[in-house]
Amino acid sequence: MNTARAELRKLLxxxxxxxxxxxxxxxxxxxxxxxASAESRGEPLGDPTALAPLGYTQAGFLVLGVLAAASxxxxxxxxxxxxxxxxxxxxxxxxxxxALAAVTLPVAxxxxxxSTLPASGATWMPAATAYLTLTTLLxxxxxxxxxxxxxxxxxxxxxxxxxxxLLRARPGSLAAAYLPDTAALNPSxxxxxxxxxxxxxxxxxxxxFHRRDA
Amino acid sequence: xVSLVRAELRKLLxxxxxxVGLVLGTLIAPAVVxxxxxxxxxxxxxxxxxxxxDLGLRDLGIGLIGxxxxxxxxxxxxxxxxxxxxxxxxxxxxxxxxxxxxxxLLVAKTTALVLTVAAQAAVTATATLTLTxxxxxxxxxxxxxxxxxxxxxxxxxxxxxAYAITLITRNxxxxxxxxxxxxxxxxxxxxxxxxTDLASYLPDIAGTQxxxxxxxxxxxxxxxxxxxxxxxxxxVLLAIGLILFQRRxx
Numbered sequence: 001m002n003t004a005r006a007e008l009r010k011l012l013x014x015x016x017x018x019x020x021x022x023x024x025x026x027x028x029x030x031x032x033x034x035x036a037s038a039e040s041r042g043e044p045l046g047d048p049t050a051l052a053p054l055g056y057t058q059a060g061f062l063v064l065g066v067l068a069a070a071s072x073x074x075x076x077x078x079x080x081x082x083x084x085x086x087x088x089x090x091x092x093x094x095x096x097x098x099a100l101a102a103v104t105l106p107v108a109x110x111x112x113x114x115s116t117l118p119a120s121g122a123t124w125m126p127a128a129t130a131y132l133t134l135t136t137l138l139x140x141x142x143x144x145x146x147x148x149x150x151x152x153x154x155x156x157x158x159x160x161x162x163x164x165x166l167l168r169a170r171p172g173s174l175a176a177a178y179l180p181d182t183a184a185l186n187p188s189x190x191x192x193x194x195x196x197x198x199x200x201x202x203x204x205x206x207x208x209f210h211r212r213d214a
Numbered sequence: 215x216v217s218l219v220r221a222e223l224r225k226l227l228x229x230x231x232x233x234v235g236l237v238l239g240t241l242i243a244p245a246v247v248x249x250x251x252x253x254x255x256x257x258x259x260x261x262x263x264x265x266x267x268d269l270g271l272r273d274l275g276i277g278l279i280g281x282x283x284x285x286x287x288x289x290x291x292x293x294x295x296x297x298x299x300x301x302x303x304x305x306x307x308x309x310x311x312x313x314x315x316x317x318x319l320l321v322a323k324t325t326a327l328v329l330t331v332a333a334q335a336a337v338t339a340t341a342t343l344t345l346t347x348x349x350x351x352x353x354x355x356x357x358x359x360x361x362x363x364x365x366x367x368x369x370x371x372x373x374x375x376a377y378a379i380t381l382i383t384r385n386x387x388x389x390x391x392x393x394x395x396x397x398x399x400x401x402x403x404x405x406x407x408x409x410t411d412l413a414s415y416l417p418d419i420a421g422t423q424x425x426x427x428x429x430x431x432x433x434x435x436x437x438x439x440x441x442x443x444x445x446x447x448x449x450v451l452l453a454i455g456l457i458l459f460q461r462r463x464x
């Protein structure tokens with residue numbers, strides 16, 4: 001319980017996380033407005049309006065996860081202190097994931113609401129919230145393995161915004177159903193993929209954390 | 215000045231992340247041409263392709279992640295701490311001790327960045343366009359040299375855009391996120407052009423019109439004007455970055 005409280009406090013006092021959350025929410029608001037105004041002018045932009053802004057602003061949640069995990073390894077090596085206080089690594093990793101999920105959930109809910117409610121897609125809101133939270137956990141797991149913020153951001157954004165769309169755009173492509181971010185636009189189709197990717201990334205991160213020198 | 219540029223080049227090419235940018239940026243565009251070849255061939259025979267002269271050039275856009283990474287990393291590496299044991303130590307301190315004149319330092323940095331990206335762009339453009347000629351030679355006219363040069367210029371300008379934003383933010387994550395999202399298949403700038411015609415003058419939308427003909431933006435900008443618009447953005451951002459760099463504590 002103490003560990004959970006400590007991890008929560010560490011996350012809540014990181015200024016970069018607060019800024020990322022605010023910027024993400026603001027960007028969602030802006031994009032929702034852009035989609036809505038395009039729709040009202042009678043030239044809709046293609047994808048379902050309720051979810052399309054989230055397809056872009058999920059980048060904010062990727063960054064959120066990366067910053068949360070990489071902050072332990074940045075200047076000063078906070079991870080050494082953390083491990084002195086809590087030497088059992090696997091429980092620590094589990095608590096870290098739970099704390100991050102608890103912090104992300106309200107941000108994800110607010111962002112999902114901003115995007116889905118104006119487009120009268122309220123039924124998508126729980127799915128979108130879950131998706132954004134899982135994406136944050138996935139990003140944190142990847143950053144826990146990479147341990148540096150900028151390379152982790154390059155890797156994740158490259159996969160989500162360059163490799164993913166390319167693979168999906170190919171006609172007759174099967175890859176679409178297996179990518180972690182398919183659920184962003186099509187929750188009923190990609191949910192399983194998102195959950196499996198996140199769980200495997202978390203497992204991989206826990207194992208490497210358990211075995212590697214801090 | 216030459217030794218300054220050489221030092222900056224060596225610093226840049228000594229970064230592992232810079233090599234990620236170099237390798238990714240150089241390989242993605244030719245790889246996409248290869249992967250899309252069957253699909254493009256079908257489109258050519260079906261006659262659905264509106265302007266085949268854009269073909270190889272359009273694929274170049276996807277490699278832009280390379281120059282973006284290089285432009286960001288050349289600045290952000292100066293600000294990351296050099297090691298866990300010395301959290302306050304940053305490379306910038308050593309750099310400024312060696313070159314106290316900040317203007318000269320930025321000129322050298324910019325030169326090193328432009329040289330690297332231009333070389334990368336030249337290699338990538340040659341590879342991508344040769345591959346396009348080999349795969350679809352009989353249907354695609356050889357691209358005009360001016361358009362190839364414009365594409366290389368666009369790569370260099372994109373790197374400078376990333377560089378200028380990073381000079382202002384002093385943090386690599388913000389510009390990387392902005393720019394990578396915007397280089398996605400349907401970019402945010404493109405969405406904005408649907409909302410307001412003014413968005414046609416955003417740097418990436420204007421920039422692509424330097425070398426692509428068949429675009430569906432609301433405002434068509436002539437290639438030279440497009441280049442000037444993008445350059446203007448970069449000059450303004452670089453000027454802000456320079457002023458901040460000279461004023462702020464390292």
